[in-house]
Structures are given as structure tokens and as C-alpha cells.
Amino acid sequence: MREMIIIIISAILVENFVLTKFLGICPFLGVSNNMSSAIGMSGAVIFVMTIASGVTWLVNEYLLVRFRLEYLQTIAFILVIAALVQFVEIVLRKISPPLYKSLGIYLPLITTNCAVLGVSLLNIEREYTFAKSLVFGCGAGIGFSLALLLFSSIREKLETCDIPKALRGLPITLIAAGLVSMAFFGFQGLFAK
Amino acid sequence: MSVEMLIPIAIIGGLGLFFGVGLSFASKKFEVQVDERIKLIRETLPGANCAACGYTGCDAFAEAVAEGKAKADGCPVGGAGVAREIRKIMGTGTEEGGSPGEKDRKKEEEGQTARVLCGGTYDTCKAKYKYEGIEDCDAATALYGGPSACNYGCVGLGTCVRACPFGGIVVENGLARVLESKCKGCGLCVKACPKNIIKLVPRYSKHTVLCSSHDRGLVVRQLCDVGCIACLRCVRICTVGAISMDDQLAVVNPQLCMNCGECVKVCPTSTIKQL
Known part of the structure; x- marks a missing residue:
């Protein structure tokens, strides 16, 4: 149990996928400009990451490892992730059209969100068990959401600031992202080995 | 040897098939009723996705029309023909512009x-x-x-x-x-x-004054060989009064022009061209 808590906290803070591993920057910058779509995106990413961790673990363990096809990991995982994202998209379109609209292109882009693939591959690399994979996936998703929500609130504040003309838009966003990332580096060594 | 190759193919193919079937099942199960008019309007549109209507593309425009946010004649590429089709789909009839004559309608449909x-x-x-x-x-x-x-x-x-x-x-x-x-x-x-x-x-307009200069004739002469020098010859020769002077520049009104080509012959600087 203690190990699970360590995994989830380190996935959220110490190994935050966006801010310390720099994975999934595209949706991070794309959807963080307002809070409501950031919340929607967070939900979608947590869901996809958790399920993807589980399914890819199963696929790896019972199909790839058994037949010694580990070299097919990347392609098989991408297939799983793509199918999952499609599924989320179909469901979301049915149950929440406004959210579906506000996520727009970023929802299908989770498919190519390297953070999701990163979680799946890290699970295998670290030889996590099924339960640990799920927890790590969920934690990574929460970490992504935390970064996204923190950052979208920063960006909403930035909108009203008097920013030098040359830095308006993406430049100031990237600078702010760098600063937030530095803050997160402070968590390094929280769980000393 | 061949089995070694077949297993990965079967596994990846099987996974793909499994997800494919699952997804198509899900899409049926979670099917969303889309406004059918959107699809019909989208098919009517030229599909150029040029965004000249002010929306991001033809899809967005079709949606906006169906929701009543955009006007039926909002597509500048499609022109009057498309606008009429859209009105038909939307069931708003042809209330705009009264009932133009058949000839005018034909002209309109050629577009701009x-x-x-x-x-x-x-x-x-x-x-x-x-x-x-x-x-x-x-x-x-x-x-x-x-x-x-x-x-x-x-x-x-x-x-x-x-x-x-x-x-x-x-x-x-x-x-x-x-x-x-x-x-x-x-x-x-x-x-x-x-x-x-x-x-x-x-x-349908074939004759145009290919000049935009409002400078006086003398100035135009000095600067350009083919500019309108406002000599008024075309204005005088035109039998239907389709050419008028607008501040030192001849302008052809395409609605009146008969495409007789007389103005092209008399223009001393060959500014008026038949296209």
C-alpha cells in the first residue's frame, strides 16, 4: 500500500510528465488557455492514461511477452491508445457535446500525446505489476491535469497583464511554462532512494 | 520460420480487428443524431474551405447556417445558385430578391x-x-x-x-x-x-477599364502608357451609357454593358480590354 502511495505521489509531483519529463507539451499549451476546456481535457487524459496503462499492460503480458514480440510494443501500444481515444471521443460526443466541442482537435490529438505512450512504455520498463501500472497511469494523468489546471489559471491571469508586445501569445506562455517547470524540479529527491 | 512471421501479423492484425469491431459497435451504440440539414448544406457548398465566409471552413459554415447563425447567401464562392439551394434545404423559400427574371438569374449564377x-x-x-x-x-x-x-x-x-x-x-x-x-x-x-x-x-462582364488611377490625364500620360487619361471617348461612343466617369477614371457598369466592344476600339491608350 505504501508503495502505491509513493508511486502515485511521485507520478504527480516528482515525475510530472509535462513539467519534468516534457511529454505531452502540445495539448498542454493548446488547451490551457481557459479553465473549462482544461478541466475537460484533464478528465479525458486521466481516463485514457489509466485505461491505456491497464490495457497495454495486458497486451504486453499476455500477447507480446508470451510470443516474444516485445519489439512490437510501440506499434501495439499506439494501436491500443488510438482505439481508446476514439472510444472516448464517441462517448464524449454522446454524453457531453459542449465538452466535445471545446476540446475540438485536442481530443483526437491525445492519440499522439506522447505522455500516454510514455506511461505505457514506462510501466513495462519498470516492470510494474498490473495494479501498479494502473496506479502509475492514473497518477500520471492526475499529474498532467495538475500541470494543465495550474497553468491554465496562470494563463487566464496572463490575459489581463500588460505584456511586452514581442512576448505576447506563445512566447510568454513558454516562459511561464519554464518557470512552473522549475518550481516542479524542487520536488526532485522527495523520495530519496 | 513462417510461423514466426505469421504470429506477429496475426496478433497485430487481430488487435486491429478487435478494436475496429469494438469501435464500430460503440459508434452505433452511442450514435448522435446530427441535424440532417448540416450534411445536405455541406454537400451543396463548393467545398473550397477558403474561409471567405468568415467561418473556419465549409463544415463550420454549414453548421452555422443550420443553426440560423449564418445567412443562406453567406458563401461568396457559391454565389446565388448555392444560396438558393441552401434556402431550399432550410425551407425558407426564395423570399429574398423577389423573383428575378430568368436571364438575370442565369447571370447571377455564373458568380463573380x-x-x-x-x-x-x-x-x-x-x-x-x-x-x-x-x-x-x-x-x-x-x-x-x-x-x-x-x-x-x-x-x-x-x-x-x-x-x-x-x-x-x-x-x-x-x-x-x-x-x-x-x-x-x-x-x-x-x-x-x-x-x-x-x-x-x-x-459575364467582359469589358473592363484596366486602370484605377484617379490622377489627371496629363499625370497619367507621364507615368503610364496604358492608364486611363479620362479622354471621354469611350463614354461618348457607348450607345447604352454603360461607361461613366468617376473622378478622372472611366468605369464600365457591367449591368448595362452589351459587350459590343466599341469602347475597346476607340480607347487611345488601350486601357479598356476585352477579356
């Missing part, structure tokens, strides 16, 4: 085309200075009104070419020319031109 109202190439129009800078009409125009001696003339650096989503404009010898077979009449070049010399004209 952009035309560069300038004839000044490097050969025919003098230069003010030699421009060596960014290849952009806006940038050049900011510098003393552009390198062309004529303040109304085409800069010829291709800002309109880059604005055109259809590749319908070429710059030849310092003068932009619209390829009317490719032009869809979206009007993006009209907005892009810093000199405001590109205009949308009805496609």
Missing part, C-alpha cells in the same frame, strides 16, 4: 470573379524607385506608396497571390493577373491588396 484593375507592367508603367526589400506589397507600399510611379498601380510583389487559396493569381512582369478559370470569387485577394485595385466583377 476577381479582376486586377491595372495594366501597368514594368514595361508600360514607370518606376518611382528600385525596391529591394521584403517581397510583400504591404511592405513596399509603406515606402512612399510603392515602387511604381503610379500611386494607384499594382505593386506586383504578390501579396494577392499568397492570399489566394486556389492558386488563381499570377504576377507577370510586375503585374498581378487573375486566372479567371481558377478564380472562385471569394474576395480574399480583394481584402489583401494594399492598393485596393482588385475588384469583384460579375463573370
Whole structure:
């Protein structure tokens, strides 16, 4: 149990996928400009990451490892992730059209969100068990959401600031992202080995 | 050996098949009722995705029309024909414009085309200075009104070419020319031109004064070989009164023009051209 808590906290803070591993920057910058779509995106990413961790673990363990096809990991995982994202998209379109609209292109882009693939591959690399994979996936998703929500609130504040003309838009966003990332580096060594 | 190759194929293929079937099942189960009119309207539209209507593309425009946010005649590329089809789909009838005669309707349906109202190439129009800078009409125009001696003339650096989503404009010898077979009449070049010399004209209009200069005839003569010098010969020869003078510049009214071509013959500077 203690190990699970360590995994989830380190996935959220110490190994935050966006801010310390720099994975999934595209949706991070794309959807963080307002809070409501950031919340929607967070939900979608947590869901996809958790399920993807589980399914890819199963696929790896019972199909790839058994037949010694580990070299097919990347392609098989991408297939799983793509199918999952499609599924989320179909469901979301049915149950929440406004959210579906506000996520727009970023929802299908989770498919190519390297953070999701990163979680799946890290699970295998670290030889996590099924339960640990799920927890790590969920934690990574929460970490992504935390970064996204923190950052979208920063960006909403930035909108009203008097920013030098040359830095308006993406430049100031990237600078702010760098600063937030530095803050997160402070968590390094929280769980000393 | 062959089994070793077949297993990965079977596994990846099987996974794909499994997810494919699962997804198609899910899409049936979670099917969303889309407004059928959106699809019908989308099919009516030209599908150029040029965004000249103000929406991101034809899909967005179709949606906006179906929701009543956009007008049926909002597509400049489709013109009156498409607008009528859309009204039919929306069930709003043909209330706009009364009942135009069959001939007018035919004319309308041909749509519009952009035309560069300038004839000044490097050969025919003098230069003010030699421009060596960014290849952009806006940038050049900011510098003393552009390198062309004529303040109304085409800069010829291709800002309109880059604005055109259809590749319908070429710059030849310092003068932009619209390829009317490719032009869809979206009007993006009209907005892009810093000199405001590109205009949308009805496609049936064949005779145009290819000049935009409001300078006095004497000045035009000095600067350009093919500019309108406001000699009024075309105005006098035109039997239907389709040509009028607008501040030292002859203008053909396409609605009245009979395409007889008399004005082309009398124009001393060959400014009026039959296209």
C-alpha cells in the first residue's frame, strides 16, 4: 500500500510528465488557455492514461511477452491508445457535446500525446505489476491535469497583464511554462532512494 | 520460420480487428443524431474551405447556417445558385430578391470573379524607385506608396497571390493577373491588396477599364502608357451609357454593358480590354 502511495505521489509531483519529463507539451499549451476546456481535457487524459496503462499492460503480458514480440510494443501500444481515444471521443460526443466541442482537435490529438505512450512504455520498463501500472497511469494523468489546471489559471491571469508586445501569445506562455517547470524540479529527491 | 512471421501479423492484425469491431459497435451504440440539414448544406457548398465566409471552413459554415447563425447567401464562392439551394434545404423559400427574371438569374449564377484593375507592367508603367526589400506589397507600399510611379498601380510583389487559396493569381512582369478559370470569387485577394485595385466583377462582364488611377490625364500620360487619361471617348461612343466617369477614371457598369466592344476600339491608350 505504501508503495502505491509513493508511486502515485511521485507520478504527480516528482515525475510530472509535462513539467519534468516534457511529454505531452502540445495539448498542454493548446488547451490551457481557459479553465473549462482544461478541466475537460484533464478528465479525458486521466481516463485514457489509466485505461491505456491497464490495457497495454495486458497486451504486453499476455500477447507480446508470451510470443516474444516485445519489439512490437510501440506499434501495439499506439494501436491500443488510438482505439481508446476514439472510444472516448464517441462517448464524449454522446454524453457531453459542449465538452466535445471545446476540446475540438485536442481530443483526437491525445492519440499522439506522447505522455500516454510514455506511461505505457514506462510501466513495462519498470516492470510494474498490473495494479501498479494502473496506479502509475492514473497518477500520471492526475499529474498532467495538475500541470494543465495550474497553468491554465496562470494563463487566464496572463490575459489581463500588460505584456511586452514581442512576448505576447506563445512566447510568454513558454516562459511561464519554464518557470512552473522549475518550481516542479524542487520536488526532485522527495523520495530519496 | 513462417510461423514466426505469421504470429506477429496475426496478433497485430487481430488487435486491429478487435478494436475496429469494438469501435464500430460503440459508434452505433452511442450514435448522435446530427441535424440532417448540416450534411445536405455541406454537400451543396463548393467545398473550397477558403474561409471567405468568415467561418473556419465549409463544415463550420454549414453548421452555422443550420443553426440560423449564418445567412443562406453567406458563401461568396457559391454565389446565388448555392444560396438558393441552401434556402431550399432550410425551407425558407426564395423570399429574398423577389423573383428575378430568368436571364438575370442565369447571370447571377455564373458568380463573380476577381479582376486586377491595372495594366501597368514594368514595361508600360514607370518606376518611382528600385525596391529591394521584403517581397510583400504591404511592405513596399509603406515606402512612399510603392515602387511604381503610379500611386494607384499594382505593386506586383504578390501579396494577392499568397492570399489566394486556389492558386488563381499570377504576377507577370510586375503585374498581378487573375486566372479567371481558377478564380472562385471569394474576395480574399480583394481584402489583401494594399492598393485596393482588385475588384469583384460579375463573370459575364467582359469589358473592363484596366486602370484605377484617379490622377489627371496629363499625370497619367507621364507615368503610364496604358492608364486611363479620362479622354471621354469611350463614354461618348457607348450607345447604352454603360461607361461613366468617376473622378478622372472611366468605369464600365457591367449591368448595362452589351459587350459590343466599341469602347475597346476607340480607347487611345488601350486601357479598356476585352477579356
